Amino acid sequence: MKHELRLYCEKTKLSDLRDFLDQELSSAKLTDILKNELVLAVEEVCANRIIHTHGCNPASHLHVKVLKQEDRIIFEITDSGEPFDILDYKTPDLKEVIKGRQKSKAGGGVGILLVKRIMDTIEIETQQSRYLVRLTKQLNSK
Template identity: 35%
Template sequence: MSATLRITCSRSNLQKVRDFVREHLVEEKLSAVTVNQVVLAVDEVVANFIIHANGEDESQFLDLELGVSPHRLDVEIVDQGETIFLPPSHQAPDLREYVRQGRKGGMGMTLVHRLMDDVSFFARDNHTVCHLSKRLP
């Protein structure tokens, strides 16, 4: 199964993204836990693209492609903007230090890395791509 969605870079489209992912994964009869994990991970990456890479510029687009095979789920999110947005290599933050400092935010990609089996960002044709994958039982 493969499904695609194009959205503009507006936070108002995050619900549409969550609904799209949930609908297609439920159709595949994946467990509720897996569905919720993937919805949360995709939502976080899409929100980062919308807010940090595109400054909520509604003239910019993101394309999502969701693919499910018998033992693997793949999600590709392509930022159609002209700016390459490659986050630095992921390093798990020191949670004690976060708590000590009273920090809010900045934990989203740590969560994505914990929920998915593989998370990669790369450039393709002058666009930023995030590929997420998860092994399925």
């Protein structure tokens, strides 16, 4: 089963993404915690693409697909923005991030750390003007 959402690059559209993911995951036999973790991971990747790659330009959009299989759920996020390799991103030291957040409320790469911890597999594909992030969660994993 495969479902998809066209998500325009505005921060206000992230609520549409959460609604879409909640609906798509409602038929899967997931704990509430796992479901919320998956939504958080996909939302983080989409938010980073919307904010950092597309500059919240409502003329741009992402495609989000959910592929449910017996043993896994796959999320594919595709757009035409500049590549960013989440796999090569060096996450900051959490102690330093916490110290920095006490001085500033700016982000610090913690979202990417969460995505890497939640998902079992992260794949990146870049072809011509197409950038794809594929996030896979094995349903029998922790």
